[in-house]
Amino acid sequence: MARTRIPNVRLRALIEETEWTQGGLARAVNAVAAETGTVLRYDRTTVAHWLTGSHPMPRVQPLACEALSRRCGRVVTAEEAGFAGQDPVVPAQLAPPDANDLVALLHELSGPITYRPARPRPASRASSTAAAVVVVGAARVPGTRNSAALFFTRILQAQGGGFARGTLRTYLAEAVAGQLRGARSELRRERHAEASQLALVLGRMYADDLRNGEAQRCYLAARELAVTAGNRELTVIALRTLSVQAHGLGHLRIADEIARAAVSTARDAPRAVRAFAQAQLAVTAASRGEREDALRALSEAEGGVGPEESGRHPFESYARADFEFQRGEALMALREPAEAVPAFEYALAARAPDDRRGAALTRLRLADVLLPLGRVDETRALERELREDAEGLRSAAVTRRKQELRRSLSRFSGGRSAV
Template identity: 80%
Template sequence: MARTRVPNARLRALLEETEWTQGGFARAVNTVAAEAGLTLRYDRTTVAHWLVGSHPMPRVQPLACEALSRRCGRLITAEEAGFAGVAEQVPVVGGKLASGGANGLVGLLHELSGSVPYRPARTRPASRVTATRVTEVQSTRNPATLFFTRILQAQGGGFARGTLRTYLAEALAGQLRGARGEIRRERYAEASQLALVLGRMYADDLRNGEAQHCYLAARELAITAGNRELTVIALRTLSAQAYGLGHLRIADEAARAAVEAARNTPRAVRAFAQAQLAVTAASRGERGEALRALAMAEEGVGGAAAGRHPFESYARADFEFQRGEALMALRRAEEAVPAFEYALAARTPEDRRGAALTRLRLADVLLPLGRVDETRALERELAEQGDGLRSVAVVRRREALRRSLLRFGGGRNAAGGRDAS
């Protein structure tokens, strides 16, 4: 006998509260899914089925709840949305790692499965970060961080992520247990660094919910370690992620918190924070502030990253990329071109991922300017030098670039063009 479906009165009430149409809710779920690395093509008919008693797949339930939570301004659970087989809401990391130590780290890694939504959330105020009891400890020079960072740069985020997770869960978590004094600070600092690298690996595969959890964990681990530098880096990374996903206000708040926390830190750390503030300030139309932040950041920029520990220097290539982003936010595309070109030229041969992403961003700028031949040359370079990268971000953007180039015929410079990405 067929199961009788019960209309979902709870979901209908939430849609009335949000003043969303069924199509509007479907589009919002698709957007949250895209941030988590999933491609959904839901429309109003999907939501209509939910309203009459069917339920989203388990992996989609937390995404639908996240869309509702953003609209309502409060946490909406699967139960409150009327979904059967209630999906677990993955808790936002915050504070539990400091007290949970090794168990908290293992618990975090266990949570990074299934569909983990990205959750826009205000960053802890700068006053609370700087008020945290920290010591001026230099970033731990551990070989594991350097190894996994180089793997990410050379092969992409999908190459050794499982290996890093295993190392964190089995080797490093065990070292956190029972550690005391200076050894304890060093181990927590190492865990913070590796959580940041793991987050970047997830982000490279467009799994932004998992990446966000890693970045938040890295911040808590850095605070526990008493390491101001790593606290700044985690805040800045959260800002860059929010900016890339279009959450500009949150990105700007996190960038300002990073700059505030970066006082009395090494020049490279201050530069790292200021370069991100330049981008978010530019996105708000604050031209003067953006240019001042760029000038302050450039004072702490080093040369090539080859041979340097990734948490102790700010490479010229990375800074020039940020300069290009800030100029693009200021709508100065012609001036952004040489910045991205400089960034590409400054990439080390080992940084294949960075070079691929820089070529793609440069192509984004050149094509709307009508510089089609140069864009085609970049696409050929991507095929020659970027093949084999295990990076969903690179693959999807290359596909978008190819679609854009298909609009043009013989390859001569066109009068204009629109970016498809």
């Protein structure tokens, strides 16, 4: 005998509370899934099936709960949504892992993790003693240890986030985690600083692969490790990176709050670190319509930009190419696309030859600006350069945006792909 399905009255009540249509909920679930690197193409018929008593797949239930939680402004559990299966443990996804146990974090990264827009809670190790260390200054990591972060950063720039990520995870699990447990005193702070840098690089690799939940966990871990190390600079970098991620995913208020926290933490830090934080504040302030704050932050950031030279360690300098890209983003947010074009062009010209990923993302952003301005031929030229120079780049972010650019260009070619 066929099983009788029980209508999901709890989900229907939540949909009424959110004032969404069935299609609206489906689109929201698709969007949350995209933040984890998962592609879903749900529509209103999918939600209609849920309302009649079918249940989302276990991996989709946390995504649906997250979408509903964001809309409702509170945590919505699987039970409240009327779904069968294990209730997602939301708080655990927000709490930074124990700084002494990177292995636990790496195990958690074995499957999809939902990105959760949230202000980072105060660091669990920010005791009065640790805070005093931060005020004094950063624990410097010896050059031999900095080389690992530099090595994997260069791989990310040259090959994309989908290349060598497993190698970095293995290095963190088998080498760095063991060194953390055995280190003492000053050496302990140096080990935590090294681990913080590597966790940041690992997070950027995940973000480049559109796995934003995993990236967020790495950034939170990096911040925790930096605080434990008493390293002000790395704490600022972790905060700034969390702000960039939140902004890119559309959480503008949270991104702005985190950017301001980074600027506040960067007081008395080296000029490059202060510039790094101010440049992000320029973007978030501009996105919220705060023009004066944005322009002031850009001006302050420019004073700390480093010389245009390759080989400098990414955690010790702020490159001109990266600053000009942020300037372009801030001007775009201020609705000044014509002024943003020279900034993105400067950023592209200043990219190091081996920064293939950075060059690809800059070309894509420049194309986003040029096409609405009617500069179609220049956009097509950028698309051709992308096909030549970004060949073999293992970056889901670049791949997705290249596909979007081709679709946009096809509308200027009578439906034909640009050649």
